[in-house]
Amino acid sequence: MSSRPSQDRSIALAEATAQPLDATRHGDATTEVEAFLRSRVVGQDAAVDAVLELYQIFLVGMSPPDRPVGNLLFLGPTGSGKTYVIEVLAEALFGNPHAFIKVDCAEFQEHHEIAKLIGSPPGYIGHMHTQPILSAEALTRWQTEKLKLTLLLFDEVEKASESLWQLMLGILDKASLTLGDNTHVDLSHCLIFMTSNVGAPEMSRLAEGGLGFAVQEPIKDANLDDKITRIANEAARKKFSPEFMNRLDKVVVFKTLRPDQLEHILDLELAKIQRRIAGAVGANHFTFRCTPEIKLWLLREGTDPKYGARHLKRVIEKSIVYGLANLVATSQVKAGDCVSIGIKADGTLTFAKIATAASPESVSEELPSEVLAED
Amino acid sequence: MKKILVVDNNEMLCRLACDILRAEGYRAVPASNAAEALQAFEEEEFDLLVTAFQMPGMSGLELARAVRNRSPQFPVIVMTAFEPVESEHVTLWLPKQYLFPNLLEKIHYCLTGVKPESEVIHR
Numbered sequence: 283m284s285s286r287p288s289q290d291r292s293i294a295l296a297e298a299t300a301q302p303l304d305a306t307r308h309g310d311a312t313t314e315v316e317a318f319l320r321s322r323v324v325g326q327d328a329a330v331d332a333v334l335e336l337y338q339i340f341l342v343g344m345s346p347p348d349r350p351v352g353n354l355l356f357l358g359p360t361g362s363g364k365t366y367v368i369e370v371l372a373e374a375l376f377g378n379p380h381a382f383i384k385v386d387c388a389e390f391q392e393h394h395e396i397a398k399l400i401g402s403p404p405g406y407i408g409h410m411h412t413q414p415i416l417s418a419e420a421l422t423r424w425q426t427e428k429l430k431l432t433l434l435l436f437d438e439v440e441k442a443s444e445s446l447w448q449l450m451l452g453i454l455d456k457a458s459l460t461l462g463d464n465t466h467v468d469l470s471h472c473l474i475f476m477t478s479n480v481g482a483p484e485m486s487r488l489a490e491g492g493l494g495f496a497v498q499e500p501i502k503d504a505n506l507d508d509k510i511t512r513i514a515n516e517a518a519r520k521k522f523s524p525e526f527m528n529r530l531d532k533v534v535v536f537k538t539l540r541p542d543q544l545e546h547i548l549d550l551e552l553a554k555i556q557r558r559i560a561g562a563v564g565a566n567h568f569t570f571r572c573t574p575e576i577k578l579w580l581l582r583e584g585t586d587p588k589y590g591a592r593h594l595k596r597v598i599e600k601s602i603v604y605g606l607a608n609l610v611a612t613s614q615v616k617a618g619d620c621v622s623i624g625i626k627a628d629g630t631l632t633f634a635k636i637a638t639a640a641s642p643e644s645v646s647e648e649l650p651s652e653v654l655a656e657d
Numbered sequence: 658m659k660k661i662l663v664v665d666n667n668e669m670l671c672r673l674a675c676d677i678l679r680a681e682g683y684r685a686v687p688a689s690n691a692a693e694a695l696q697a698f699e700e701e702e703f704d705l706l707v708t709a710f711q712m713p714g715m716s717g718l719e720l721a722r723a724v725r726n727r728s729p730q731f732p733v734i735v736m737t738a739f740e741p742v743e744s745e746h747v748t749l750w751l752p753k754q755y756l757f758p759n760l761l762e763k764i765h766y767c768l769t770g771v772k773p774e775s776e777v778i779h780r
Contacts, residue, residue: 558676559673559676561676562672562673562675562676563668563669563672563673564672566669567669568669599677599680600758603677603680603757604677604757604758605757606673607670607673607674607677607756607757608754608755608756608757610667610669610670610673611667611670611736611738611753611754611756611757612738612753612754613667616669617669
């Protein structure tokens with residue numbers, strides 16, 4: 283008892299000289315991934331934050347034992363980037379946007395289709411021939427010496443059959459799965475994502491300003507995202523059982539994308555096309571740039587309130603990439619050239635060479651009169 | 658995943674075409690001439706050959722003949738900036754001026770038997 287005052291003094295002194303710590307800071311490895319994610323994912327900071335938090339916990343070895351690294355449910359309108367976030371994370375971690383396992387829940391409607399996931403039991407047709415999607419080999423396929431992490435996506439989880447639900451509940455809770463041949467698979471190194479469109483009709487109605495055949499102006503509502511979040515959460519609670527919801531570490535509702543965010547996405551997609559050309563062709567590639575008019579056209583054709591940016595990639599591929607490939611096929615574009623892509627008033631795309639390898643200084647802001655190809 | 662060998666001495670086109678095919682979900686392998694293509698056939702199995710017609714050395718038509726000698730029904734698409742010629746070794750001819758998206762339709766036709774919407778096929 284006599285030492286109490288001196289103990290208190292020591293604690294007070296220690297507190298007075300304590301060095302403040304910042305629990306929100308990320309380690310170097312996480313910071314790199316964060317920079318990559320934030321440069322590629324537009325308007326979905328909550329999703330990026332959720333992913334980074336779980337990744338940081340995994341990196342320092344503090345993920346709960348005998349559970350997956352994390353169980354994340356992504357909700358939100360179609361075309362808002364739910365799967366895209368996982369692709370970007372895969373690219374950041376493994377250098378490949380396809381470096382994750384995708385289970386399309388709609389493909390497992392029948393009880394027997396579960397065999398595709400876990401393999402057929404011995405004695406059944408297909409045993410030894412079907413490679414289970416969730417085999418130990420498949421789960422470690424993208425892992426590296428440095429990063430023993432697997433990204434696993436259950437897409438459109440609301441379409442899962444009862445058998446798949448039971449299987450998923452076991453995985454989400456115990457990170458364990460028994461395959462058809464009775465071997466056990468450990469999923470404790472998996473970061474599990476589930477995406478769902480529950481509440482989509484209500485969300486579309488909000489985003490579009492109503493249902494029906496009449497063309498209506500989208501609602502300009504400052505609280506639109508709050509409303510969509512409420513709808514998504516309510517729909518998820520109605521659709522999914524409490525035992526499922528209780529196994530989730532985070533539920534993220536994706537926001538509807540604003541026009542300026544869609545423009546940003548378009549710029550990112552066009553930059554990606556340029557990188558693709560450079561990657562496919564090598565050092566001797568050509569460059570392209572788009573006029574403001576064609577950018578507006580791409581946004582109009584590739585985005586809408588109902589489907590977000592879902593069709594943007596497709597529209598860019600069909601109009602820009604195919605057009606450029608045709609120019610290369612007909613030797614109108616060579617290495618070092620710069621092509622300007624525009625659009626006429628009647629909607630015809632125009633391609634014009636504004637610089638060549640021999641005259642790089644000829645790049646100008648004005649559109650040249652010479653039109654090389656028309657789509 | 659269907660595997661396609663794309664052959665063209667225009668390296669930029671060859672690689673760009675492969676990139677587009679990959680984006681469409683195919684496995685595309687580039688080769689810059691017929692000799693390289695035949696070497697690839699020795700080492701791997703393919704579902705379809707897409708080749709340029711005129712190339713230095715062995716032409717696309719000669720390549721098609723060599724491939725068909727080994728595998729008589731093998732599907733071959735020949736891309737050309739010139740008039741197509743009669744050949745039993747070619748499944749489809751495709752004008753280079755209208756390469757995309759026509760090439761994708763023709764590939765789909767060759768691999769599935771489902772006819773493309775627009776008919777610009779020359780046999």
